[in-house]
Each structure stands twice: as C-alpha cells, then as structure tokens.
Amino acid sequence: MVMIRRSAPVLAAATLLWWGTPQAVSQQPEPVRYEAECWMDIDGSRATAHCGNPYPVVDRVRLHVECERWWDIDTDGAPVEIHPAGAVSLSERCWKEIRSAWVSHRPRAAD
Incomplete structure (x- = not known):
C-alpha cells in the first residue's frame, strides 16, 4: 500500500506530461505549405x-531588407x-551595410 501512495504522484505527473504533448493533444496533420525555395546573396550593401518554385501553386514572394544604419x-x-x-531573382540595397534580409511568402491557392 505504501508503494502505491508514493508512486501515485509520479504516475499522475507522467500521465499529465504525456497528455500535454502535441502528439497526444492533436492528431491532425500540419497543412502543407507550398512556398518557393529561396537562398540569399548579400554583397556589401x-x-x-x-x-x-517546385510546387504546383503560384507563390508570391517579397524581399525585405533591414539596413544597419539608423538613417x-x-x-x-x-x-x-x-x-x-x-x-526569379529579387534585389534590394542599402546605402551602407545590411543588418538582415529575408523573403516573405504568400502562396496562392490552385485555380
């Protein structure tokens, strides 16, 4: 009887942890994101x-550039x-250095 009382909190905690995992909460598959594959070249400014785009849907891409200098x-x-x-190739520039650059995607549903 003592063994059951001592292991009950541990068993309860393990059960809560298992039920709290994403696999246990939702068994729905993640939706497929049809985004074009992009790579970036940064050369100075x-x-x-x-x-x-290897996918059967149109993807709308946009290049964003954040410049290093405040001005x-x-x-x-x-x-x-x-x-x-x-x-496609997209290009943008800063006057001086680039802090970061990224591409955003907005896939369009198939017609």
Missing part, C-alpha cells in the same frame, strides 16, 4: 534573393509571383 531606409520590395516551375 546589396541583397539578392534567388527563388525557385538608412529599410526596404520592402514589391511582391513578385512565381508560377510553378518558375524562378
């Missing part, structure tokens, strides 16, 4: 993103659509 204006490029099996 210029950032260039090269994107290719240098950050840029958000215009969105560009990449059709299936298509590729």
Whole structure:
C-alpha cells in the first residue's frame, strides 16, 4: 500500500506530461505549405534573393531588407509571383551595410 501512495504522484505527473504533448493533444496533420525555395546573396550593401518554385501553386514572394544604419531606409520590395516551375531573382540595397534580409511568402491557392 505504501508503494502505491508514493508512486501515485509520479504516475499522475507522467500521465499529465504525456497528455500535454502535441502528439497526444492533436492528431491532425500540419497543412502543407507550398512556398518557393529561396537562398540569399548579400554583397556589401546589396541583397539578392534567388527563388525557385517546385510546387504546383503560384507563390508570391517579397524581399525585405533591414539596413544597419539608423538613417538608412529599410526596404520592402514589391511582391513578385512565381508560377510553378518558375524562378526569379529579387534585389534590394542599402546605402551602407545590411543588418538582415529575408523573403516573405504568400502562396496562392490552385485555380
């Protein structure tokens, strides 16, 4: 009887931990994200993103550049659509150094 009383809190904690994991809470699969594959080249004050779309849906990509200097204006490029099996290169620049650059995606549903 003593063994049951001492192990009951441990058993209860282990059960709560198991039920609190994402696999136990939701068995629904994650939705597939059809985003183009992009890679970035940063050379001094210029950032260039090269994107290719291997998926059967159109992806709208946009290059964002954050400049290092406080007085240098950050840029958000215009969105560009990449059709299936298509590729694009996007380029933006700062006057001086680049702090960070990234690409945002907005996949469009298949027609």
